[in-house]
Amino acid sequence: MNNVQSLNHTAWDCKYHLVWIPKYRKKILYGELRKYLGDVLRELASHKESKIHEGHLRGDHVHMLISIPPKYAFSQIVGYLKGKSAIHVARQYMGRxxxxxxxxxxxxxxxxxxxxxxxxxxxxxxxxxxxIDKKLDQLGLFK
Structure with missing residues (x-):
């Protein structure tokens, strides 16, 4: 009960292990994009009163431990994170x-x-x- 958060009429501790992948599981989440997306995802989560407790962007997928208030549907938050982060990537790295x-x-x-x-x-x-990613980065396999 030490991680319990509260809203006006609710006390809650709802944490989820979430994993998703880029389209076609391309290994594109390295380098500058990886650093950029971490900050973007944390900011987007805070917009919906959610918090990313642990998170890691692998080359071909995203792992996170996220807490989401019960007033939001989980699928709504995931859709928001994926949709808005894709728009950020399109603007920042695709020139759109x-x-x-x-x-x-x-x-x-x-x-x-x-x-x-x-x-x-x-x-x-x-x-x-x-x-594991730090070791791979030191070997220069994903640069």
Missing amino acids: QKNFTGLHFWARGYYVSTACHDEEVIRQYIKRHEE
């Missing part, structure tokens, strides 16, 4: 300022599980992926 029709950065689906009692296991899993 408007008319985003037909641009698909993220694949349609996602994986989600609730993180009630196994939160620490999920945190360690995400951190382990981060350590």
Whole structure:
């Protein structure tokens, strides 16, 4: 009960393990884009009163542990994060300022599980992926 948050009439501790991939699972989430997307996703989550507790962008997928208030549907938040971040990528890296029709950065689906009692296991899993990426970066495999 130490992570309980509250709204006016609700006390809650709703955390989710969320994973999604870029379209066609292309390994495009490296370098400058990776650093940029981390900040964008955290900012977008805060717009919907959500918080990313742990997150890691792998070359071909995104992992995060996110808490979302119960007043929002989970699918609404995921759609918001994926949609708005895709627009940011199109503006920043594709030179598009408007008319985003037909641009698909993220694949349609996602994986989600609730993180009630196994939160620490999920945190360690995400951190382990981060350590593996650092080793790969040192070897120069994804630059």
